[in-house]
Amino acid sequence: MFNIPSTEVLIQGIMSGILMGCLYALIAAGLSLIFGLMEIVNFAHGEFLMLGMYTAFWMYTLFALDPLLSVPICGAVLFVLGWATHKAIIRRILGAPMLAQIFATFGLGIFLRAAAQFLWSPDFRQVAKPLVQGPVKIFGISVGLPQLVASAASLLAFGFLYWFITKTETGAALEATAQDRQAAALMGINTEWMFTLGWGISSATVGIAGAFLASFFYVFPYVGSLFGLIAYVTVALGGFGSIPGSLVAGIIIGVIEVLSGLLIAPAYKYVAVFLIYLIVVLIRPQGLFGKF
Amino acid sequence: MATTETVERTPPAPSGRRTLMMALFGLLVVATLAFPLVFTMPYHRDLAIKVLLFAMLAQAWNILAGYCGQVSLGHAVFFGAGAYTSSALQMAFGVNPWLGMVIGVVLAVALSQVIGYPCFRLRGHYFAIATIAIGEIIHTLAINWEFIGGARGLTLPIRQDSLAAFQFHGTKYLYYYIILAMMAVCFYVTWRVERSRLGYYLKAVREDADAAQSVGISVTKYKLIAMALSAGFMAAGGTFYAQYLLYLDPDSVFPLSLSILVCLLTVVGGTGTLWGPLVGSALMLPLSEFTRIKWGGTGSAVDLLIYGALLTIMAVFQPAGLVGMFRRWGRR
Amino acid sequence: MALLTLEGVTKRFGGLVANNNVSFTVEEGEILGLIGPNGAGKSTLFEQITGFYPPTAGRITFRGQELVGLRPDQVNRLGIGRTFQKVRPFLGMTVVENVMVAAMQHTHDPAKARREAVGYLEIVELAEKRDVGARNLSIGERKRLEMARAMATKPSLLLLDEVTGGVDQRTIPTLLQLIGRLRTQQGLTLVVIEHNMRVIMSVSDRIVALHLGEVIADGPPSAVVQERRVIEAYLGDAFVVPTVGDGTGFAGGTGR
Numbered sequence: 045m046f047n048i049p050s051t052e053v054l055i056q057g058i059m060s061g062i063l064m065g066c067l068y069a070l071i072a073a074g075l076s077l078i079f080g081l082m083e084i085v086n087f088a089h090g091e092f093l094m095l096g097m098y099t100a101f102w103m104y105t106l107f108a109l110d111p112l113l114s115v116p117i118c119g120a121v122l123f124v125l126g127w128a129t130h131k132a133i134i135r136r137i138l139g140a141p142m143l144a145q146i147f148a149t150f151g152l153g154i155f156l157r158a159a160a161q162f163l164w165s166p167d168f169r170q171v172a173k174p175l176v177q178g179p180v181k182i183f184g185i186s187v188g189l190p191q192l193v194a195s196a197a198s199l200l201a202f203g204f205l206y207w208f209i210t211k212t213e214t215g216a217a218l219e220a221t222a223q224d225r226q227a228a229a230l231m232g233i234n235t236e237w238m239f240t241l242g243w244g245i246s247s248a249t250v251g252i253a254g255a256f257l258a259s260f261f262y263v264f265p266y267v268g269s270l271f272g273l274i275a276y277v278t279v280a281l282g283g284f285g286s287i288p289g290s291l292v293a294g295i296i297i298g299v300i301e302v303l304s305g306l307l308i309a310p311a312y313k314y315v316a317v318f319l320i321y322l323i324v325v326l327i328r329p330q331g332l333f334g335k336f
Numbered sequence: 337m338a339t340t341e342t343v344e345r346t347p348p349a350p351s352g353r354r355t356l357m358m359a360l361f362g363l364l365v366v367a368t369l370a371f372p373l374v375f376t377m378p379y380h381r382d383l384a385i386k387v388l389l390f391a392m393l394a395q396a397w398n399i400l401a402g403y404c405g406q407v408s409l410g411h412a413v414f415f416g417a418g419a420y421t422s423s424a425l426q427m428a429f430g431v432n433p434w435l436g437m438v439i440g441v442v443l444a445v446a447l448s449q450v451i452g453y454p455c456f457r458l459r460g461h462y463f464a465i466a467t468i469a470i471g472e473i474i475h476t477l478a479i480n481w482e483f484i485g486g487a488r489g490l491t492l493p494i495r496q497d498s499l500a501a502f503q504f505h506g507t508k509y510l511y512y513y514i515i516l517a518m519m520a521v522c523f524y525v526t527w528r529v530e531r532s533r534l535g536y537y538l539k540a541v542r543e544d545a546d547a548a549q550s551v552g553i554s555v556t557k558y559k560l561i562a563m564a565l566s567a568g569f570m571a572a573g574g575t576f577y578a579q580y581l582l583y584l585d586p587d588s589v590f591p592l593s594l595s596i597l598v599c600l601l602t603v604v605g606g607t608g609t610l611w612g613p614l615v616g617s618a619l620m621l622p623l624s625e626f627t628r629i630k631w632g633g634t635g636s637a638v639d640l641l642i643y644g645a646l647l648t649i650m651a652v653f654q655p656a657g658l659v660g661m662f663r664r665w666g667r668r
Numbered sequence: 669m670a671l672l673t674l675e676g677v678t679k680r681f682g683g684l685v686a687n688n689n690v691s692f693t694v695e696e697g698e699i700l701g702l703i704g705p706n707g708a709g710k711s712t713l714f715e716q717i718t719g720f721y722p723p724t725a726g727r728i729t730f731r732g733q734e735l736v737g738l739r740p741d742q743v744n745r746l747g748i749g750r751t752f753q754k755v756r757p758f759l760g761m762t763v764v765e766n767v768m769v770a771a772m773q774h775t776h777d778p779a780k781a782r783r784e785a786v787g788y789l790e791i792v793e794l795a796e797k798r799d800v801g802a803r804n805l806s807i808g809e810r811k812r813l814e815m816a817r818a819m820a821t822k823p824s825l826l827l828l829d830e831v832t833g834g835v836d837q838r839t840i841p842t843l844l845q846l847i848g849r850l851r852t853q854q855g856l857t858l859v860v861i862e863h864n865m866r867v868i869m870s871v872s873d874r875i876v877a878l879h880l881g882e883v884i885a886d887g888p889p890s891a892v893v894q895e896r897r898v899i900e901a902y903l904g905d906a907f908v909v910p911t912v913g914d915g916t917g918f919a920g921g922t923g924r
Contacts, residue, residue, distance in 0.1 A: 151647025
């Protein structure tokens with residue numbers, strides 16, 4: 045049942061897992077942010093990623109803009125989407141029962157996925173000639189350059205987000221609102237703005253991740269489903285509300301995914317990921333670093 | 337999902353109005369019973385069977401999510417467990433499908449307890465995510481398990497029309513009456529539960545688990561009971577499905593889309609209400625068929641567009657679903 | 669005889685010590701007042717008694733039975749009922765259904781449970797609103813609903829957490845009478861957390877005062893209120909103590 049691949053393949057796999065993990069971390073970060081802020085899980089998060097990917101794709105197809113260069117555009121488009129989502133939907137369900145909260149965003153996800161399919165067909169798209177392509181060797185290990193660039197950029201974006209949250213005044217206000225909404229309001233923080241900003245930042249983050257992903261991954265309406273699920277699992281594992289937790293969890297999941305694909309079988313990649321997630325979360329419901 | 341609408345008692349409707357409601361209801365019952373005899377085209381019959389089957393599945397989910405407030409997004413595992421249990425037993429050991437259904441129900445209930453016991457410790461959203469993960473795990477495992485046919489699925493051996501063999505070919509309308517009966521049993525059980533102590537306890541758990549504990553309700557125990565009932569009906573529906581199509585594969589009985597559809601029909605119809613699942617199925621499934629026909633190739637996305645929009649709209653503005661809306665109109 | 673005993677109960681949340689070596693008993697039939705400034709650890713004691721979280725150290729016994737380690741529903745079935753500081757009725761149900769759920773612990777038939785529930789609602793004077801949705805009640809009404817709900821499980825000990833909090837001042841005398849009736853008519857033993865000093869003084873047979881998680885006084889109201897530490901802790905000089913000998917001030921009576 046277990047195949048033992050060569051050391052070289054193994055190390056290559058781990059490397060690739062870590063790289064992918066950085067991207068997972070960026071995708072998950074936005075989800076974690078929103079949850080920390082208002083205890084809502086955005087079940088359309090995967091579809092937001094998908095839209096970020098499509099934005100990058102269309103920028104490329106229509107304007108010959110490489111995905112890496114359309115990062116700001118993807119971020120901006122998704123920021124608006126996040127902002128609009130909060131205004132139109134989320135703020136109406138803040139005190140609502142669990143069922144309403146879950147299905148409000150779940151329905152949005154289904155809608156966005158169907159819209160993408162309706163507008164752009166279910167065909168798989170690809171950025172045929174990305175700016176960065178081909179393999180590259182670091183420390184003697186061969187990795188895809190797009191993946192390397194994407195993960196380095198993800199780490200940068202992730203770091204920027206973390207810096208923003210912890211070191212800027214707005215970030216502090218966001219944190220304060222996340223910790224105690226009423227106290228924050230009493231301190232003069234406009235919590236409504238904070239929520240909207242949180243949604244905007246979260247969506248922008250995942251839009252940027254979409255741009256990175258589009259440089260080496262197929263773009264199609266259902267691409268969000270898989271990454272969305274990985275994102276929930278990453279956030280749950282790292283701990284809802286903990287942004288550094290997303291990074292640790294993202295990398296762990298990236299590595300598990302690759303290793304189980306190599307050691308067991310590619311078909312079982314995600315089974316292993318979900319199993320590990322379930323085990324961790326059942327032993328420690330708040331995840332590795334979460335505030336429960 | 338009771339809201340103020342379903343909770344305020346207004347004076348009973350004037351007797352003239354009530355007679356009208358009862359007459360309408362009676363008419364509906366007669367229409368339902370006569371349906372396959374009037375609409376004999378396979379297409380209509382199949383759609384009706386689908387509506388009834390999903391009404392039952394939606395009601396099963398409703399027991400756990402609507403009445404007890406535990407949102408499972410991976411409920412297809414129980415449906416698939418039922419379908420595969422009866423089918424595999426039939427093909428490998430010649431077990432009669434009705435007996436297979438019973439075994440499938442038992443297995444699904446057992447599975448539900450194994451899943452529920454650890455997972456019910458998780459709070460709302462986390463529980464929902466865990467159920468998605470479990471659903472995906474089981475879906476993938478089923479695709480790779482050769483004993484049950486893997487990705488190719490199982491094709492059940494054709495037998496002569498008979499109730500005992502649970503197969504009909506020339507007289508397919510009998511499937512309609514079977515699923516109608518099964519659905520009726522499911523609805524009856526739900527109706528009884530709703531009015532019983534169990535029903536009140538489930539609602540209390542949904543409303544506020546801590547407060548429920550403070551009045552002596554063992555929250556985990558009652559969640560597990562709801563889970564068992566829910567899984568049992570899903571599994572029975574699974575066996576029916578297998579016997580009806582005489583073919584099943586992991587992608588048709590375990591997919592996330594099936595889990596979501598079951599939720600969607602209930603949410604639109606009205607979670608926590610007795611008739612919500614039927615209203616949701618009866619309205620949404622034909623609508624989906626209609627859009628598929630009308631808009632050809634991309635039709636499948638149009639029905640999802642409507643589904644998604646309705647789901648969000650209902651969740652935000654009308655958590656009591658269509659049933660809640662009808663009740664409000666009825667009161668004016 | 670001692671109905672409830674706390675011995676050395678200590679609760680730490682990480683670095684924060686919410687309760688430190690709290691010990692006292694509650695005698696059967698008495699009304700014990702639990703006072704202390706915000707953050708003194710009063711509600712935390714209720715949470716530990718009722719099993720919502722375990723103490724870090726110490727013992728809690730009820731009629732000689734160890735409570736620590738039991739789930740909240742088990743604690744309730746042993747005979748301890750409670751209300752919550754931030755009131756938590758079942759909002760999606762009607763007033764009577766809220767109480768029915770509790771009554772069903774002993775009365776399984778819904779119709780009978782409903783009749784019982786109405787009875788409890790009459791005690792708290794909410795019977796006319798029986799079919800109103802719980803979410804349409806005022807805070808004061810919700811607090812009374814919680815009391816009826818807690819009573820319906822037929823406890824021997826009732827823990828009331830700030831039932832006058834956020835309530836219209838004019839309804840306080842009614843509440844006082846209600847609390848008194850709970851003891852005399854229902855035979856309940858009560859532990860009452862309160863901020864309103866007038867209420868606690870007139871209602872309690874005995875008062876336990878907490879400050880920063882520790883017990884700083886334990887005795888009859890007149891004595892506790894003159895304790896230096898209590899006055900320092902939070903009464904302040906402006907407070908005028910009604911030094912009525914046995915604390916009587918309402919129809920129920922506290923005298924023994």
